[in-house]
Amino acid sequence: AQKITQTQPGMFVQEKEAVTLDCTYDTSDPSYGLFWYKQPSSGEMIFLIYQGSYDQQNATEGRYSLNFQKARKSANLVISASQLGDSAMYFCAMREGLESSGDKLTFGTGTRLAVRP
């Protein structure tokens, strides 16, 4: 079974508008972390935002926020005020267990975001 599901292979958004990228996850571990990474065409993986399973509030990092709905097992990424430079692949990932070392990340299939001028 897929542990991380991203149902949107591609998305368009108009520059300066907000966009939501969907991510649902599946785990029986009560302790887990959810991540979003951006991958531009150069291939590097850029960390955007993190949400721990016990975090009470939704994570925010600048224009990025994570809409964490634990009961629904969803962790959608919201990008506000989209910029042309936001055009890239976006991956949702999960680490089961909360320790930062030694636990692998499982990635979703990604969403390609294109920002229109």
Place this chain on the structure above:
Amino acid sequence: GAVVSQHPSRVICKSGTSVKIECRSLDFQATTMFWYRQFPKQSLMLMATSNEGSKATYEQGVEKDKFLINHASLTLSTLTVTSAHPEDSSFYICSADSALPGRTEAFFGQGTRLTVV
């Protein structure tokens, strides 16, 4: 922030030769590093977990004799693709957990695009 350097960024090799890819943590020690493979327009698939001073743990379906991993120090892990064939052409990327206080994300190298001709 923590920096992971991966080298080379691109390599073209002849079929039957071996290629070594290096992954270095520049400003922190990494007891665990991870090696991923990414086919075009697909997600990152974990190949193996590299443990300093011990044997790597390979994911199911990954040939350990073909993809040799060595983690000889706390700052360096290497992936050697032995007897490379065109089907090994892919994007390979490493990551390391910094275990820095308050930092939970995995830091990725820049990736290596391998083309076997």
